[in-house]
């Protein structure tokens with residue numbers, strides 16, 4: 001083998017590390033250079049993908065570790081603990097706790113000795129119960145082999161990215177988005193392709209995805225009902241989105257942790273569209289107020305499910321069995337789930353009505369999830385500066401739009417306080433925006 005082409009290829013890699021060109025163009029160049037060096041196209045994709053992922057990771061590090069919102073929440077908590085009444089609407093955590101039926105089931109399971117190591121995929125009873133409920137609800141044909149019980153939705157997305165892609169691969173994230181998708185992908189050495197949707201276009205993802213997806217996109221993460229916008233996707237749009245992914249040969253991870261929270265339209269689930277390249281995930285955190293219990297699940301073909309179970313086995317052995325038995329009780333407690341969903345819906349309506357009263361705030365009627373994502377009509381609005389000031393001066397904590405992508409003109413407000421407190425918080429937010437606008 002002549003070495004000059006290989007040297008040219010390595011030179012190109014170092015150019016890539018510094019270049020501003022879009023990743024897909026750089027990959028095309030690299031594949032070309034690889035061909036003349038007598039190397040395979042797969043080698044080019046893999047090796048250059050890694051260089052690009054490292055370039056992205058390095059620039060991502062400058063933007064922060066993704067812990068900004070958590071640190072901000074700690075500050076709000078400290079203020080609260082010092083005796084100040086703080087209206088806390090910054091986190092995606094329901095204020096209701098697990099229902100008594102769930103706590104009782106956990107206690108009984110502990111007493112009965114369900115506290116040993118268990119199967120990495122989860123106990124069969126729970127996997128079967130999840131499979132049968134989902135099959136009934138979405139007209140799917142699922143068995144226990146399709147289900148893996150995970151440490152919340154958070155580990156489900158992490159494991160999904162890990163098993164469905166390789167380091168250097170491109171993962172598409174539709175923004176605004178839950179910040180952990182991009183952080184997890186980068187942490188695992190994947191590249192992130194950001195698909196930006198807009199308020200003006202009703203947060204519609206389909207055309208944007210079609211426009212931006214590349215032949216290097218291996219995985220698309222979608223989340224409807226959406227955090228932070230609350231958008232739900234109807235059946236037709238969902239189908240179209242899956243078609244775009246299928247044409248590109250990409251996997252789809254459908255994060256459906258808010259699928260129970262819908263107010264008006266009926267959200268579609270990926271489970272309604274049988275496809276070999278879809279992984280769906282859900283969690284007990286939101287519907288039953290079980291955030292700290294750390295339990296969720298993935299639904300996939302048995303081979304993929306096996307890989308997720310293996311990832312979980314490697315990382316944490318299994319989910320505690322008494323927690324899984326409590327989750328079984330949660331599935332039975334349909335009434336608590338219904339009450340929680342109704343409660344959030346009523347509060348979202350209050351948030352919508354209260355925020356609509358300001359000329360400086362543009363807000364869409366809530367469709368789903370637990371949030372409202374108003375647009376602030378103030379030129380040059382800096383969402384981080386605003387939320388810090390709002391906490392200091394008005395004792396209200398909300399999340400800055402900047403945490404969810406390039407959405408500095410937005411705020412995310414969670415429907416996690418009682419009606420009267422929500423009204424008072426909104427009054428303070430309106431005042432805060434007016435003051436910011438005139439400063």
Ligand SMILES: Cc1ncc(COP(=O)(O)O)c(C=O)c1O
Pocket residue numbers: 092151152153154155178223227255257282283284285291295296
């Ligand atoms: C969109 C989305 N996915 C997944 C999660 C993870 O939730 P958990 O790990 O508690 O199941 C959250 C939590 O806020 C979320 O908003």
